[in-house]
Amino acid sequence: MANQPAAGLRARMARWPVTAPPTLYLVLFFLVPTLIMVLASIQYPGEFGGLSPILIEDQGHTRLDITLENYQRAVSETIYLQLFLKSLWYAIVTTVLCLVLAYPLSMMIARSNKKYRDLLLLLVILPFWSNFLIRIYAWMIILGPQAALAKGVNAALGAVGMEPVSLLFSPFAVIVGLVYVHLPFMILPLYANLEKHDPTLLDAAQDLGANAWQRFWKVTFPLSLPGVYAGAALVFIPALGAFAVPDLLGGTDAIMIGNVIKEQFREARDWPFGAALSFVLMAVALLAALAAAWAGKRYQQQAD
């Protein structure tokens, strides 16, 4: 039946009411805007902000008015390169810290009694459902200069004769905030992986004389790599493009690439340059996503 051309056509037609509406919406409000962003990155800025037209009349001829200046500026002015490197560094540190914090928790949940696993996991997701800004704001209180933590740290520093420091508005605060808002993205895929491990493997390792550390390092950890890759991508990518966290918790020297992009669109009104920086960010994010997918695939092949 399905091989008959008429039936094939009918099956195709039956798809349309299902596939067309979401596809059209996402083409219009995701794909087209993304392409416009790429296009904007090679345009000139308009006289009063915005974009200058892409086609201009020049001595009776219509010509394309595009440029690579925005990208030249993004790579030649060291301040932007440094910002990118700093954002990369923050995102890497955040990813590693998330992994270190998420691992014991995910392992604990995966090894708990089946009855309690769902509850323990819900307790991880619960804070994550509270408003994003509130979660950042909570750290503004905790790290604030008048809070007990800062006072304690500075009293300790004073006792050994060191200058007081500001916990808030520092790279430290940005990292803490980034780890806090992204931690569940690491815990969930790690747990999903650890939960599937066969406990008899650890028994076998123990019978063969492996101690707790060896069992972890030689059995559990290598098997959990797919979860680690997925979690790392889910933390690294949004952390790299973070804007609200450094905006609220970072000082002037703890800004990230997201803040500069926002500045180009809001205060500086240099949209093409902002678009060029966005495109570079997108390229790095996509590379990270591809790297994670590639690592996962390579793991699969080795396993097979």
Add this chain to the structure above:
Amino acid sequence: MAGATRSNSATRVSRPLLGLSLAVYLFLYIPLIVVIVYSFNASRVQSGEWGGFTLDWYNKLLHNETLLNATLNSLIIGVAAAAIATVLGTLAGLALHRYKLRLLPVLVLAPVAIPEILQAVSLVLFFNAINLTLGMVSIILSHVAFCISFVAIVVRSRLQGMDESLTEAARDLGATPWQAFRMVTLPLIMPGIIAGALMAFTLSIDDFVITFFTSGPDAATLPLQIYSMIKVVVTPEVNAVSTLLMLLTLILIIIANKIAPSALQAK
């Protein structure tokens, strides 16, 4: 029996593991507890000093016109965006489950995979290109764009756990594709759809980055208002708003959990 005991010692939750896990749970919860406690603190300065119990900050909220307006805006946007995204997301979930497609999977997963600020910036450029004044409409259109993916993922995971032969049986018994969908598939995936709708509503109410870029001067949402409250001078009222918002989210989660415990975990 001996084997069972041994298996306990190798895979048991050890004491250090339990301690570390507890520390991580504390890291997750202490910040939120601080906010809740401060919302009842009479002291104006947030110095960790307890100035006595008060409900003043909650009382002040009720008379804060800007904040109430922003809340109303957020609710309108949340309901509208969730309604549209639920319809489109459910269709997308069905499409992803049933057909081998090339474009749609990319369109559904890419918004989740790239930093939010990129979607925000590209939407601003797009609205500028089509000459749409930024405001409630542009915010709703943008929220729908990122909510579709989440609804689609939840609905698809629900479909994957469903017995497809039920729909086929309905077709064999003479139901039209529409009848089979409305009377068999739809009721079965309803918990997933409701969970997806609640998720879309929460994501919309919660969104800051995309709203920050795509809102005009006269369409402030609750997160935008909270941002301006914590960016310049922090007033303790913000603790009270935060606590109420946490309460609202908790209620939504309890509802979602009652309707579709499995769908909630798909996130």
